[in-house]
Amino acid sequence: MAYNKNCSSQSGNIFTVLIGAVALVGVISIASMNLLSGPVATSSKVMQKTMADSQMFSNNKIVILSATNQANNGDCEAVPDGFIEPEPWRNASTNGPDGVVGSNGGGFVPLTLGLSTTDPWGTEYGYCVWDVGTVDDAGCGGGTQLRLAGSPTPTAG
DSSP states (O other), rough: OOOOOOOOOOOOOOHHHHHHHHHHHHHHHHHHHHHHHHHHHHHHHHHHHHHHHHHHHHHHHHHHHHTTSGGGOOOOSSOOEEEEEEEOOBBBSSBBSSSOOOOOOOOOOGGGGGGBOOOTTSSOEEEEOOOOSSSOOGGGGGGGOOSEOSSOOOOOO
């Protein structure tokens, strides 16, 4: 058999083709990741906010129920004034688990109630309660109670 000089010879390198294929897969992967990461991040944020809302709603119900289930139907004064005092806060003069010090005029959620104490982002829930009616009564802890002094003559509205 004779060699035919008219046949075109093929030249090229398989590595060039492989590098091109890898680059194409990389571009498609980056584009897909950017396309999907937006909805996934948004979905995660919405889920965390919904979980925080649910925890706070549950915490509120438990705080109200625990306040009414205390001695004297939640009225801790020696001479009942007819107003329910919620559980005192947990002292905020020390750092919470997230390193944050509580602000003046409140504290952290009491541990004795079995509530969620931190939100989905790890921040401590604040808790601020008042003693309305007869303020600074010894039955409620006196002047050192972990409640703010409310009005001795509260009004509705």
